[in-house]
Amino acid sequence: MKNLKLSVLSHTQNKRTVIRVGDVRLGEEFVIIAGPCAVENEEQTLETARQVKAAGARMLRGGAFKPRTSPYSFQGLGRDGLKILARAREETGLPIVTEIMDTRHISLVSEYADVLQVGSRNMQNFTLLKEVGRSDKPVLLKRGMNATLAEWLNCAEYVLSEGNPRVILCERGIRTFETYTRNTLDLSIIPAVKEVSHLPVIVDPSHGTGRSTLIERMSLAAVASGADGLMIEVHQTPHKALSDRYQQISPDAFSLLVRKINRMKSAMDDIYRDES
Ligand code: PEP
Ligand code: MN
Numbered sequence: 001m002k003n004l005k006l007s008v009l010s011h012t013q014n015k016r017t018v019i020r021v022g023d024v025r026l027g028e029e030f031v032i033i034a035g036p037c038a039v040e041n042e043e044q045t046l047e048t049a050r051q052v053k054a055a056g057a058r059m060l061r062g063g064a065f066k067p068r069t070s071p072y073s074f075q076g077l078g079r080d081g082l083k084i085l086a087r088a089r090e091e092t093g094l095p096i097v098t099e100i101m102d103t104r105h106i107s108l109v110s111e112y113a114d115v116l117q118v119g120s121r122n123m124q125n126f127t128l129l130k131e132v133g134r135s136d137k138p139v140l141l142k143r144g145m146n147a148t149l150a151e152w153l154n155c156a157e158y159v160l161s162e163g164n165p166r167v168i169l170c171e172r173g174i175r176t177f178e179t180y181t182r183n184t185l186d187l188s189i190i191p192a193v194k195e196v197s198h199l200p201v202i203v204d205p206s207h208g209t210g211r212s213t214l215i216e217r218m219s220l221a222a223v224a225s226g227a228d229g230l231m232i233e234v235h236q237t238p239h240k241a242l243s244d245r246y247q248q249i250s251p252d253a254f255s256l257l258v259r260k261i262n263r264m265k266s267a268m269d270d271i272y273r274d275e276s
Contacts, residue, residue, distance in 0.1 A: 016198045019138050019166050021095045021114050024058045026168060027200035030265050031229035033097055034254060035061035036236075037206075037244040038074065039081035044236050049088035051251035052234055056258040059115065060085065060094040061231055065101045066243060067121045074242040082112035089114070097140055097231070103131045110137055120145050120172055120207070123155050133162025140231075142170045142204070145183060149192055156199060169193060169201040170231060173208035182210020182247070185218055190225035202229035206247045212238060215249055216257055223264040230261065 018027035034057035039045050049060050064081025066074065077084070085096045095114035100106065101122060109116060115138045122128055123144035132139045139159050143152045156167045171190060173183025185208030193201045203222035205215050219230055235241045235248035249257070 013198050017165065017167075017200060019168055019200060021059065021138055022093070024095060026202075027228055030223070030261075031058045031202070032056060032258060032261065033059040033061050033202070033229065033231040034234045035097075036063075036241070037233045037248060038063045038066050038242055039077055039084050040074075040242050042084045042087065045084045045088050046091060048234055048236060048251065049092045049094060052254060053092045053094055055251065055255035056262070057094065057254075059097050060088055060092070061097045061117075061233070062088075063099050063243075065099055065105065065109075067099070067101055067119050068243065079108060082109065086112045100128070100132065103128050106131050106135065110135060113137060115140050115168070118142060123147055123152065126155075126158055129155055129158035130162050133159040133164045135164060137164075138166035138168060139164060140168045140170055140202075142172050143174070143186075143189070145173070145175045147174070149189060149196070153193075153197055156197075167199050168228075169197070169199050170204055171201065171208065171227075172204040173210075181208075181214065183208055185209055187218075187221055187225040190222070190227050194226055200228040202231055203227045204231040206231070206233035206244070206249075210244075210247045212247055212249050212253075215247070216260065219257060219261055220264045223261055223268055226268075232257070 018025050024031055034052040036048055039062040062085055064076050066076035089096050097115040097117055098113045099117040099119050100109045116132050117140040120142045141156055159167050173185045176184040178184050205218035233248040234254045238245055238248040241248050
């Protein structure tokens with residue numbers, strides 16, 4: 001792997017990291033994480049969990065603590081949201097990915113989550129990174145919206161250097177001059193990560209585009225880019241969602257999408273069969 005001149009070099013170990021969560025082996029098999037932007041209520045979350053599982057999702061996402069631009073927007077259900085996620089896991093067996101925003105919540109969120117998500121806005125919250133670095137849960141580290149690859153990997157290093165080797169990187173779009181899309185999904189970063197790091201990396205086309213109509217093509221392109229998985233927002237009634245309503249897709253759309261993703265994955269495996 002190429003040397004990115006990181007201050008610390010644990011990224012350049014030769015063996016690719018595989019992260020086991022229940023029976024999921026992220027880094028070894030292609031993994032789709034799906035679920036609502038936010039946990040809004042029990043019925044919505046359970047129904048979505050059942051549907052995304054039936055469609056082929058391997059983990060359930062859902063925010064209980066939401067980082068919102070406005071303090072007057074829905075902030076998430078907090079502990080009640082975490083309990084709902086735990087019920088969804090109990091029923092479907094899907095491991096839970098949920099965001100941690102504050103070091104004060106580490107024991108609370110860890111009680112319910114299988115994977116701790118550090119959001120884009122907190123990518124460089126070094127205190128939080130050190131805290132999740134001392135946890136025994138895998139960490140899904142989203143790329144900061146203005147972070148370079150080196151900055152992002154150094155943040156992963158904060159987690160690794162505290163003793164937690166289980167970091168999943170997630171590209172979710174960066175800020176550019178373009179305003180049609182919410183962010184600019186930087187798919188070139190995926191093969192770049194693969195050149196310089198052993199960590200698995202997934203793509204979030206929902207936040208990466210901010211537009212439900214663009215999710216399908218960007219998901220397929222993410223597969224072609226060599227990503228280890230996808231994280232996609234799914235809502236029962238996207239237009240009524242309490243957050244991110246323009247980018248969430250319906251369970252039916254998700255189900256059709258998974259079939260196309262699987263076909264794309266087989267095509268890519270075919271193309272690269274002799275090189276692995
Ligand atoms: C999310 O995944 O719910 C989220 C808030 O994403 P990001 O941190 O990428 O904006
Ligand atoms: Mn969201």
